[in-house]
Amino acid sequence: MIHLHQLPKLQDKSYSMSPFCIKMELYLKVAGLTYQNHFGLDFNSSPTGKMPYIETQGKKYADSNLIISRLQQENNFSIDEHLDSQQKAIAFSFIRLCEDSLYWAGLYSRWVDADNNKWKVNFIEASGLPKVMANIIYPVAKRNILRQLKSIGLISLTKNEIYSKAQQDIDAIANFLEARKCFFNDKISLVDLTVFSFLITVADSNCGKRLQNFVYDKNLGSFIENIQNKYLAA
Numbered sequence: 001m002i003h004l005h006q007l008p009k010l011q012d013k014s015y016s017m018s019p020f021c022i023k024m025e026l027y028l029k030v031a032g033l034t035y036q037n038h039f040g041l042d043f044n045s046s047p048t049g050k051m052p053y054i055e056t057q058g059k060k061y062a063d064s065n066l067i068i069s070r071l072q073q074e075n076n077f078s079i080d081e082h083l084d085s086q087q088k089a090i091a092f093s094f095i096r097l098c099e100d101s102l103y104w105a106g107l108y109s110r111w112v113d114a115d116n117n118k119w120k121v122n123f124i125e126a127s128g129l130p131k132v133m134a135n136i137i138y139p140v141a142k143r144n145i146l147r148q149l150k151s152i153g154l155i156s157l158t159k160n161e162i163y164s165k166a167q168q169d170i171d172a173i174a175n176f177l178e179a180r181k182c183f184f185n186d187k188i189s190l191v192d193l194t195v196f197s198f199l200i201t202v203a204d205s206n207c208g209k210r211l212q213n214f215v216y217d218k219n220l221g222s223f224i225e226n227i228q229n230k231y232l233a234a
Contacts, residue, residue, distance in 0.1 A: 002035040003055040004028065005046065008126040009039055010206055014232050017126060017206070019103065021052040022197035022232075024064045029231045030188055031077050041127060041137070068190065080189045087184045091191035094176070094183070097169055098198040104154050105166035106198065109207040111145045113159065116208040166202075167214045173199070174218035181226040188227075196227040 006021035015022045016039065028035045035054075046053040046062050053062035061067050072078055080088060110119045123141075124134040149155045154162060173195055177183065183191050201207070203215040203224065215224075 001056070002028065002033055003038060004035045005038045005040070005042070005051060005053050005055070007039070007051045008041065008128060010122050010126045010204075013204065015200070016052075017123070017201070018051055019098070019106070019194075019197040019201045020064045022200065023193050024052045024054075024067060026193040026197065026227070026231050027064075027068050027071075027079065027190070030079060030193065031071065031075065033071065033075065039128075041129070079193075082185050082187050083189055090176075091183060091189060094173065094191050095194045097172065098194055102166060102169040102198050102202070104149065104152060105162055105169070105211060106202050106207055107145055108149060108154060108162055109202075109211040111142050112149065112155075113208045113210075115210070116206075119206055122206055163210055163214075166211060170199075170202075170214045170218060170220075174220055177220065177223055179219055179222060181222050192223075192227060196224060199224055200228065 004025060006016040006025065007018040009015060010017050016025070025035075025037070043049050043051065045060075047060050048062040050062060052064055052067075053060055054067055061070060068079075080091065083091060109116055120138060124131060124138060127134045127137065129137065146155065157165075180186075182188060183195070199215055199220060202211050205212075
């Protein structure tokens with residue numbers, strides 16, 4: 001049995017607030033591995049202090065990409081087996097686009113953008129903590145996010161510059177996918193799970209409208225709905 005530790009689900013959502021956690025759970029579903037969810041904010045129990053992490057056979061493992069690599073080796077299952085070398089290279093690039101670029105715009109939209117007046121309330125409700133404690137934790141978490149955004153230079157950019165970069169990321173995804181439900185060969189691969197996980201967290205009501213609209217304005221509906229209906233139906 002795999003115990004999957006994730007950040008909490010937001011109200012009325014069937015998935016974690018973290019795209020990395022969503023990706024991890026989707027992989028377990030696609031791979032057909034038995035697992036049990038544990039939602040919460042107990043970062044201290046993680047080997048790296050981050051989510052997600054798994055516990056299996058008495059050991060803990062963190063980092064979604066490293067976990068997936070380990071599970072694929074242990075279970076002799078490759079989600080990307082149907083991809084050729086060129087497709088794998090393209091997939092790798094889109095995964096990096098999401099995890100190293102679009103991710104930060106999502107954090108900015110939730111935690112920093114003054115036009116987003118929903119995130120604080122939604123985070124506190126989802127935390128599962130007493131409101132007094134949640135109201136103490138929220139500013140601590142926000143300071144940590146701001147430090148991360150500052151460390152990569154994002155805070156030095158204007159809002160327009162930040163969202164322009166995010167729009168370019170989403171445009172690249174949409175232009176490649178066109179109307180397809182999967183990136184390659186009409187079959188799910190890791191890039192599908194990754195891109196979906198980041199798009200769904202950008203498109204839901206917990207990011208600012210400006211970032212949401214970048215997704216809504218593109219023809220990404222069939223891609224998002226295909227994976228959501230298959231694996232995340234409430």
